[in-house]
Amino acid sequence: MKKDDVPQDKGSLESADFKELCYAVDENGEYTTVNSSGWTPKTIALDNAIEDINERVENAKKRVLNNETSPVEYYMEYHKMDLGILASYVGLWKWRVKRHFKPKVFYKLSEKKLQKYADVFDVTIEQLKNITLHGN
């Protein structure tokens, strides 16, 4: 890549006002570093990934409201986690967390367990039990 070809597209980083470093060759063929504001192919990939997550969150929300799953799944998706990551944050086996996806099981959990989930998701127990109270 030539120095002048380093893309300066509108990127997702712009909002945060930071530019990443790219390696490129100058007129004499010597390597140098150039800051780049972004590259469209990347931005689209990231936008799609985020859209995908939002879809998963919306989907989980609907299923919680229909009482098909527990708020744990909604908050897990909201925090871009999967079962393995959530399990290691709450310090439980994966199958136990999965069991807590069942509304019946979830609403009978002890205060202590609920608090654990609430801490991981950074919400109050009320918000944990009722996702309509969750900010976003």
Next chain:
Amino acid sequence: MEIDFTHHQSAHCENGVVSNLMKHHGFQVSEPMVFGIGSGLLFCYIPFLMVNHAPAITYRAMPGFIFKRFANRVGIKIKREKFKQPANAKKRLDENLKKDNPVGLQVGVYNLVYFPDEYRFHFNAHNLVVYGKDQDNYLISDPVMEHVTTLTDKQLEKVRFAKGAFAPKGHMYYPIYIPKEITLEKAIIKGIKHTCRDMLAPIPIVGVKGIKMVSKLIRKWPKKKGAKVANHYLGQIVRMQEEIGTGGGGFRYIFAAFLQEASGILNNPKLKELSKEMTQIGDLWRDFALDASRIYKNRSGKTDGYNNIADQLEHIANKEEVFFKKLKKAIK
């Protein structure tokens, strides 16, 4: 307290931390040099590991390996510490800062508040340097950022004790012994040899063979997985290749910069030629990313498009195979 530490932005966090720490201790080592000596370049497809609901593909060595190899090859000794208790982790960090010793930390990205929201995923192998403390704020030099920043006590604890794959467990590291004279020649040759071995490894998911395997998989994705999932997988490949940290072209440009620098140090003009060739291969990777992005932009599930980029990948794999064989000969 603030240690007199100069922040240099780098493309990749691990090279950047090493390069910045070395510069702090009086040795001018560039980021590509760290990357090359540490044999950072790799391609590996990890079928059994899913990252963000897509198969994991990496363009670099395992987190931590670059520094480890670099240190071994230039004769530096590093002290590494991991902690069970956050309180101990904080205590040891504060002790080092009091002794004017800037330290490297492994952290999780998800709770890194100064990162843009879009970039905060559960990735636990990010690296940064702490170079001081101002009351309750730690002074942070994150090599991928343009400028230095700060984190509070609590914020730092959260990222040091992130959970999931590669959980950092408060991992802290710093050099405890640096030889008076550092000779890079031997280290460079070791680094190059290792990279050639990795890229030409007779393992189906590693190096050139791994690229070929992914190329074959791409052809199957639209039929087997449907347009939506196939698009998501492609997007993930491009992100791994071009996301912050690779310097562009899945680390190929950084590697080319390393070869150029190495050519001067070893007085080996062949490496300079090979550096040019690697730059061209990097351009091919960029073209691949651009064409792949056209597919997921249009949310296309047409097999022609997938076959086209799969052909491109195969072409890249063949080019790299020839390249690394030549590179192996060039340093004999």
